[in-house]
Amino acid sequence: MKGDFSRDTFDPRNHYTRVLLQQGRVHLDADFNEQAAIGVHYQRLLARDVIGPEGGPRDNAGFAVITDQAVAKPLGKKLVPGDFLIGAGRYYVNGAVCQNPAALLYSEQPGYPFDDATTTDSLADLPNYTIYLDVWERHINAVEDPGLLEPALGGPDTATRAQLTWQVRALPGGLADGGTDVAGHFVRAVPLLAAQAEPPATNNDPCSVDPAARYRGLENQLYRVEIHAPGPAGAPGSGATFKWSRDNGSVTMPLAGSPAVDTVSNTTAVTLTTLGRDTDLGLVVGGWVELVDDNSTLRHAAAPLLRVHSIDRDDFSVVLEGLADPATGLDPRLHPYLRRWDHDGDPASGGAVAVVESAAGAPQWLDLEDGVQVYFQGADGGAPGDYRTGDYWLIPARTATGDVEWPREDGVADLNPQPLPPHGEEHAYAGLSGVGPGPAGTPGQVFTELRKFFAPLAHAL
Template identity: 40%
Template sequence: MQGDFSRTTFDPRKHYSAVLAQQGRVQLDADFNEQGAVLLHQLRTMVADVLGPAVAPAAGGGFAIGAVAGRKPQEDLTISAGRMYVDGILVENDAEVTYWTQPDLRLRIGHSADELPQDEPFVLCLRVWERLITALQDPAIREVALGAPGPDTAARAKTVWQVAAVAVTARTTEEALEELPARLADFRPTGRMRARARQPVAPADCQYHLPVDSRFRGPENQLYRIEVHTGGPARPTGSTGCPVPTGTAAAGTADTGAARRGATFKWSRENASVVFPIVSLTGATARVSTLGRDGKLGLEVGDRVELVDDTTAGRVADDVVLTDPPRRAPRLRRVLAVDAVDLLVTLDEQDGDEACGLGAHPFLRRWDHRPAPGASADVADDGALPLVEGGWLDLEDGVQVWFEPGGEATPGTYRRGDHWLVPARTAVGDVLWPQRADGPAPVEPDGVRYHYAPLAYVSGQSVDPSPRRTFPPLTG
């Protein structure tokens, strides 16, 4: 989640049962947040162990799929109100809706990618994940007694549910449920990432020599966020095993045309928490309500920004890892001018991108990647950086990342919105990252974590709701 956090510390493999405050100690946001994560992990694990991975209560259960009167199942379907538990997560639908009117996924009529499959059977699945909500999306979070607009305080984690169709080849419900796990596996990314700032001593026969400042050189602690912008396969490149200097093929500047056709990534030194609420948007000029608390958290000419609103935020989980060609993410825009008096931000041309929907909490999110001077080709056509595997990629101040495939997959695949968090600390001159004997360990993305539950199987004019499981109420 793109909050202003120092770091995230919860790790279920450590089996902590509580966070215990001690008297006279410094209070950290990471400790409070870990306590909440510990309790959620315990509660959700218990519910999943007792009830199963996906189940609705017989009384008060929701997400039952039904036909819409006078319409074919391929045109629209109803989703009943009530509760369901997916991997122990409580999911609630407050009122009956249809596929096209579900609240957390604003679908676009006329877009083939949003329509239900027309000529093949499919399984309707409930997709569950969590989204960060701040006072920008929910003004009620802000305490008005602190002034207008006043400082923001804590953020919220919202459980998001979306009903999506997964096409299958099976001709019966039983076969479809057997096929579904393999189809969902297609949506799971295989790529891994390493991070470092302090570099190891170069081998004696290495042609490169480490500079004396091969460490984190930032002036203050940061929480870097490395996030996949356009999903798809990476572009592999060779690695010599030596430290790789900026500008080599392994650093992603060679074969740029090929890299543009694969996945891309973006990064932020503030966990992508630097945002600017949009008051109005006219063409390429946005009027914002603020330009940040100070210069460090402001906007400058040349910055890359992302236009975000409730619609785009809800469409992170496009599940398009293995489409060919990969679906292009909305292009990151470049800041051309900033008017600090009238709070106007001029962006480059739209290039066919959809305008940000006013009335849906629109804002600009700043990303901190920039091409090296005279190296504009480093930026892909979506405004992000080519995601190249097999070499150390420089971010800034000594921080480097390395992408690689997981398992036997070559190249690795990456899903839009998946991200890694990299805390950088001045005290040690390095990043805080899991280590193994040969250096930084490759790890899976920190999120987004998606959870799925089958709801119904649709074939022709038939809607079979039996994949949605129920449980009787507990009695004493």
């Protein structure tokens, strides 16, 4: 969630059931957001306990995989080899209800094509594959949905939204179990990260925090450390990288027109609707940005990081070093914008910072700024971490304490920071259909139903 938040206080381990506001107190965004998170958590927990990991209501189960041209034609859809209809209805995945209001083609989904291996042309040539549902929660700001702005108040940027998002995707080659455990296919070695405020150089005790250790920033910040390129740590040229923002990645600037990519000068020129609310929340020469839109976000792609070369503050035009994705930013209906990042990247490695994992018991701290440090530990049990684009950690830094808010081992403030898994982005998966060749001598492919169904608990007599 890349919003302008003070911090994220929800933790299911606390077992809180409500947030209780008190009279005469300051109201904070974190309190309201935690109340919403508590409600969603228990709602999905109940649905998961009653329904199971996945399932659709028997009378309105959605996401059927339909390959019958006779069904598609009355809906105004044309099926070509490799394409299929996604049926309307509801389906629950890990407690979250996914709703498809009307049947649509696999190729009509926002963000399609997701990759070269799963285009309709590619699927038509595959002997077998598994069709599955990928579900996650997406953060929507006023740039991505201008309807969030209130014209009667002059269009101020107020609250943002969380949107349950789904994609029907294909897994080439299928699964050995026929596709019944799609979620198991995506199990990975989840990486861990710890954060602290920099101890002074004179402190040689790794198990204590010197009183002189300080966060030196002049403002409270919510640092966001986000994985950019996926993969293992430390693989030269192809390993995982990260970027960071002191404002939770919330500084965005909409495009006023299509970007101009110049392959000769290796630059991308853009015109923006704004250069930011003020100098602290704007662009700086030498800073890093990425150009994204709705489709690139839905593809979970690591957009090229571009460096600000020059800014014309009279006409809001910006020249960026590097080439943006040529398919991004061309359609204003997809809400293209620049997102600012604050790390000091290396142009030779694509602008991001290489993920370096620390050996067990020997943290290798990486400096962000103003005394804020992080280290990557790898997964629980000592296995190397499997880093995924979009994994992120949030680090609140506070001027009043001169420290960062981060759990310490055993909850004792003078012990080492506790390595934690990413705050998100959490994905859930469910199988929809297994696809394979038919019996010998029969043409075409056979689609095997993988969805699960449940009946209402109460029935009319």
